[in-house]
Amino acid sequence: MAELSIAIAGDLHDQWDRSDQQLLARIAPDALLLVGDLSDGRARIPRLLAELDLPMACILGNHDTGRDPSGSRLQRQIGLLGERHCAWRLRELHPPGLAVVGARPGSAGGGFHLSQAVRSVYGPLTMEDSAGRIEAACLAADPALPLVLLAHCGPSGLGSGPDDPCGRDWKVPACDWGDQDLAVAIARARRQRPLPLVVFGHMHHRLRRGGGERRSLHRDSAGTFYLNAACVPRHGHDPHGRALRHFGWAVFRGTELERLSHRWYDPDGPLLYEQTLWMVPAPVLPC
Ligand SMILES: [Fe+2]
Numbered sequence: 502m503a504e505l506s507i508a509i510a511g512d513l514h515d516q517w518d519r520s521d522q523q524l525l526a527r528i529a530p531d532a533l534l535l536v537g538d539l540s541d542g543r544a545r546i547p548r549l550l551a552e553l554d555l556p557m558a559c560i561l562g563n564h565d566t567g568r569d570p571s572g573s574r575l576q577r578q579i580g581l582l583g584e585r586h587c588a589w590r591l592r593e594l595h596p597p598g599l600a601v602v603g604a605r606p607g608s609a610g611g612g613f614h615l616s617q618a619v620r621s622v623y624g625p626l627t628m629e630d631s632a633g634r635i636e637a638a639c640l641a642a643d644p645a646l647p648l649v650l651l652a653h654c655g656p657s658g659l660g661s662g663p664d665d666p667c668g669r670d671w672k673v674p675a676c677d678w679g680d681q682d683l684a685v686a687i688a689r690a691r692r693q694r695p696l697p698l699v700v701f702g703h704m705h706h707r708l709r710r711g712g713g714e715r716r717s718l719h720r721d722s723a724g725t726f727y728l729n730a731a732c733v734p735r736h737g738h739d740p741h742g743r744a745l746r747h748f749g750w751a752v753f754r755g756t757e758l759e760r761l762s763h764r765w766y767d768p769d770g771p772l773l774y775e776q777t778l779w780m781v782p783a784p785v786l787p788c
Contacts, residue, residue, distance in 0.1 A: 509750065514576060563608060587602070605680065639696065763776040
């Protein structure tokens with residue numbers, strides 16, 4: 502079975518430029534997923550992304566509304582991204598053979614709330630509307646393809662501590678700040694088809710109160726993996742002063758997930774660091 506490598510760009514917050522485009526050309530993942538918060542509503546990054554010749558899917562985040570309640574800044578970016586933006590719908594990428602379902606755009610987490618900008622663009626959807634759309638898109642995906650659910654904020658139910666994948670870390674008491682519509686959609690869709698991987702961002706890895714790092718991977722009792730890719734800032738330097746570019750990384754073999762990690766690349770291409778979060782256990786050989 503063919504191996505499929507997916508690069509996942511966490512919240513960019515303006516940290517995306519031609520060096521990232523050139524890096525992607527060098528490392529050549531089979532697909533690129535972006536979890537949103539590209540900037541604060543500017544068009545620069547959507548324009549750059551539209552130049553990339555790479556199978557891609559994106560969901561925009563709360564920052565991408567640019568605090569513009571009319572929705573025009575959000576709409577402008579959606580227009581520039583075109584088919585790449587997959588809010589509340591299925592996007593099948595051929596090649597490489599990957600089904601991506603986008604969840605609710607513009608989410609700021611915390612259960613269910615539609616910002617005025619999102620209402621202006623998409624209408625006054627209820628939580629049930631949102632969950633139903635996500636579920637329907639999952640069920641429309643070709644079962645022969647690996648399926649990834651792409652969200653800005655992850656679902657509720659992954660823990661209520663400040664360091665949990667969607668835990669509120671900026672205010673006491675900490676609580677579960679995940680999206681309820683996404684959790685409902687996942688539970689319903691999974692009754693009818695496997696869902697190996699959910700990727701998202703929004704809740705930055707570096708914790709705001711008390712320091713430390715967020716837990717960026719969760720696996721639930723049904724076997725679905727949840728990867729928080731929000732390493733912010735994603736442009737950094739190592740202790741030797743070498744420039745780093747972060748990507749979350751997922752490897753499928755066929756429809757089965759094989760490996761999840763965080764990767765930090767030299768902008769010129771070499772992989773400098775990899776934190777393996779999970780990999781498929783080695784088979785037990787008979788004695
Ligand atoms: Fe966000």
